[in-house]
Amino acid sequence: xxxxxxxxxxxxxxxxxxxxxxxxxxxxxxxxxxxxxxxxxxxxxxxxxxxxxxxxxxxxxxxxxxxxxxxxxxxxxxxxxxxxxxxxxxxxxxxxxxxxxxxxxxxxxxxxxxxxxxxxxxxxxxxxxxxxxxxxxxxxxxxxxxxxxxxxxxxxxxxxxxxxxxxxxxxxxxxxxxxxxxxxxxxxxxxxxxxxxxxxxxxxxxxxxxxxxxxxx
Numbered sequence: 098x099x100x101x102x103x104x105x106x107x108x109x110x111x112x113x114x115x116x117x118x119x120x121x122x123x124x125x126x127x128x129x130x131x132x133x134x135x136x137x138x139x140x141x142x143x144x145x146x147x148x149x150x151x152x153x154x155x156x157x158x159x160x161x162x163x164x165x166x167x168x169x170x171x172x173x174x175x176x177x178x179x180x181x182x183x184x185x186x187x188x189x190x191x192x193x194x195x196x197x198x199x200x201x202x203x204x205x206x207x208x209x210x211x212x213x214x215x216x217x218x219x220x221x222x223x224x225x226x227x228x229x230x231x232x233x234x235x236x237x238x239x240x241x242x243x244x245x246x247x248x249x250x251x252x253x254x255x256x257x258x259x260x261x262x263x264x265x266x267x268x269x270x271x272x273x274x275x276x277x278x279x280x281x282x283x284x285x286x287x288x289x290x291x292x293x294x295x296x297x298x299x300x301x302x303x304x305x306x307x308x309x310x311x312x313x314x
Contacts, residue, residue, distance in 0.1 A: 112270055120273050121175030127277045128170030132163045135286070165229045173221055174280065178273045181214055186269045198265055206264040207257050215256060219248050248290050252283070 111119040140156045185206060189195055195202040223244050227237035259279055267275045 108274075112274075116270065117176065117179050120179045120277075121171055123274065124175035124178065124277050124280070125167045125171035127281045128174060129163050129167030131281050131283070132166035133158060134281070136162070162230070165226065168229075169222060169225055170277075170280075173225070174218070174277070175273075178276065181210075182269060182272045182276075185209060186272075203261060203264045207260045210260055211253065211257055215252065216249060219245055219252070223248075244290050248286075251286070 108119070108123075136158055137156060189202060189205055189209075190197060193205065195205060220241065223241045224237055227240050228234075232240065259276075263272055263275045
């Protein structure tokens, strides 16, 4: 417990002195850990459905992929998230003049975050991961088309609830940290979605039901 308190005090001091740098570094580390978790989950899932030798069943972490995912945290989530939460609070607090922690204040933040930052984050993630793993622009477009809607639907059911607590109780300087802690799970989820490729369950979101012919009941 004492170690945790010391780490928290150290992180808080870093956040005060170097807010942007601290959030960039913490974002990169957490997204990298999230990808390791995603690879572990994918490995366990595949192992249940395929009978292979013990050697083949051993988990082999793709460290290149971990580095690529971690760079997404360093290069996008950290800096963009830092300015996003600071700017969102400033606009809603001062320009819209909504009372902090009020229902309208929190609801507006959740709505704007979900409609703007959430979809942008997903689009950039899937596009970036595709390009950085050597896929062509055409392949990336197909992957985004395949993965974007399933991820948006699943995340749309969870993130608004998490963000209500974030915008209601967490000070602005810690809001990205709060998000990054859950991004440890989120990055694992998104990396898992990406690694699932053409999984059958994704077709539920992209396949249109067949049209009935005239005269059919």
